[in-house]
Amino acid sequence: MASRALIHKLKSKLGSISVLDHHNFFNSTKIFHFNPISTPQILPNPVFISSKYFESTKAQKQFDSAYSDDDQALDFPGGKVGITSQMKFISETNGSRVECYRVLGDDGQLLKEPIQVTEQLAVKMYEYMATLQVMDTIFYEAQRQGRISFYLTTIGEEAINIASAAALSIDDVIFPQYREPGILLWRGFTLQEFANQCFGNKADYGKGRQMPIHYGSNKLNYITVASTVATQLLHAVGAAYSLKMDNKNACTITYFGDGGTSTGDFHAALNFAAVLEAPVIFFCRNNGDGIVVRGQAYGIQSIRVDGNDALAIYNAVSEARRMAALTYRAGHHSTSDDSTKYRPVEEMEFWKHTRDPVLRFRKWIDGNGWWNDQRESELRSSVRKQLMNAIQVAEKLEKPPVADLFTDVYDVVPPNLQEQERLLRETITKHQKDYPTNVPV
Numbered sequence: 001m002a003s004r005a006l007i008h009k010l011k012s013k014l015g016s017i018s019v020l021d022h023h024n025f026f027n028s029t030k031i032f033h034f035n036p037i038s039t040p041q042i043l044p045n046p047v048f049i050s051s052k053y054f055e056s057t058k059a060q061k062q063f064d065s066a067y068s069d070d071d072q073a074l075d076f077p078g079g080k081v082g083i084t085s086q087m088k089f090i091s092e093t094n095g096s097r098v099e100c101y102r103v104l105g106d107d108g109q110l111l112k113e114p115i116q117v118t119e120q121l122a123v124k125m126y127e128y129m130a131t132l133q134v135m136d137t138i139f140y141e142a143q144r145q146g147r148i149s150f151y152l153t154t155i156g157e158e159a160i161n162i163a164s165a166a167a168l169s170i171d172d173v174i175f176p177q178y179r180e181p182g183i184l185l186w187r188g189f190t191l192q193e194f195a196n197q198c199f200g201n202k203a204d205y206g207k208g209r210q211m212p213i214h215y216g217s218n219k220l221n222y223i224t225v226a227s228t229v230a231t232q233l234l235h236a237v238g239a240a241y242s243l244k245m246d247n248k249n250a251c252t253i254t255y256f257g258d259g260g261t262s263t264g265d266f267h268a269a270l271n272f273a274a275v276l277e278a279p280v281i282f283f284c285r286n287n288g289d290g291i292v293v294r295g296q297a298y299g300i301q302s303i304r305v306d307g308n309d310a311l312a313i314y315n316a317v318s319e320a321r322r323m324a325a326l327t328y329r330a331g332h333h334s335t336s337d338d339s340t341k342y343r344p345v346e347e348m349e350f351w352k353h354t355r356d357p358v359l360r361f362r363k364w365i366d367g368n369g370w371w372n373d374q375r376e377s378e379l380r381s382s383v384r385k386q387l388m389n390a391i392q393v394a395e396k397l398e399k400p401p402v403a404d405l406f407t408d409v410y411d412v413v414p415p416n417l418q419e420q421e422r423l424l425r426e427t428i429t430k431h432q433k434d435y436p437t438n439v440p441v
């Protein structure tokens, strides 16, 4: 039986640890300025968001005020803990699934008034979602024709891309997985720049060294795609911590699929984010299972959002800063995948047609008198033409020189890479007909 004396002893021993635990080495201001609209032509409407990562601290304060009598509580380094003589296991589940936040119904009718989405912003969001769809169709076909080696679509996840991008400021740094090109598009990456990367020509910022869809842009604060699942989560937390140390009015946001939550990196990232109170949004494109409670487990405020509802995503990213979104990837995983092998065709068709996020959003802007069939066909045919042109230009442009394969990692190219380069050149000279003619040797 714990005596009052023992509790007092524990208290005096643990007290100093407790103080250290609460000491903040860096400025812990948690107010971030958000300009939800990243384009200058739309009037900015600043939103101030208070980030509360350390929910455990809050819970502790509430508890401490509730338990002033030492007989009922043990004072541990993390705060007071109530005492009970009843053996009670915490249940493995809450008993019910976390609700999903939604603003637009499947029929495109508002369930609840959205915040601050003007006609101008709504039309722009729709135009970018439609552009993304055309881009996916054309690049997918280019891959099927053998003109590019690989492609990966965002079909069914257009709203996640565009609505979250619209809610962020250009200073917020993006750490993508690979299914978020819409954010780059929103920030001004041109169709030509997309085509240059997919064709790996000399205008590609990655110098043709990566597979198609591994886009990146320093200028647009979009870190190059890391398709090694979940590695980007740790990078996002580190970068967010650095933004915090520099007192920047910006955050980082990292996107990942539900598959990424099974990695060790996911847990390490959430843990560091919570402990360091880093200004980072974890955006889980959850096209399957229940993930949102995992954020809560690390003391991170979390929300489940309908990933096919552009307005809900816009509101949630604007307001919350960290979330887990529930959506359904309507396309195949990539051009290397045929998802009919592991999910029923009817299920895919249902999500593609009944739950399509772009169609749902279109119904809403149509209903407001902000869009019509003529604008629809003009937009799609104009984007199609621009893309065909971009592809032709990208295809004709020569490839980066062979020498570029060996640069940009070391300041001075080490002997083993020099050796590899020499061997490669010898092989190309010996077997010229097997190598593309448009790569300068």
Ligand SMILES: Cc1ncc(C[n+]2csc(CCOP(=O)(O)OP(=O)(O)O)c2C)c(N)n1
Residues within 6 Å of the ligand: 179, 227, 228, 229, 230, 256, 257, 258, 259, 260, 261, 285, 287, 329, 333
């Ligand atoms: C560390 C690592 N392991 C395995 C893979 C192979 N891989 C590529 S995509 C993928 C599935 C990822 O699923 P999810 O994160 O849910 O994203 P989704 O493609 O469904 O959007 C896997 C396992 C990888 N890229 N990286």
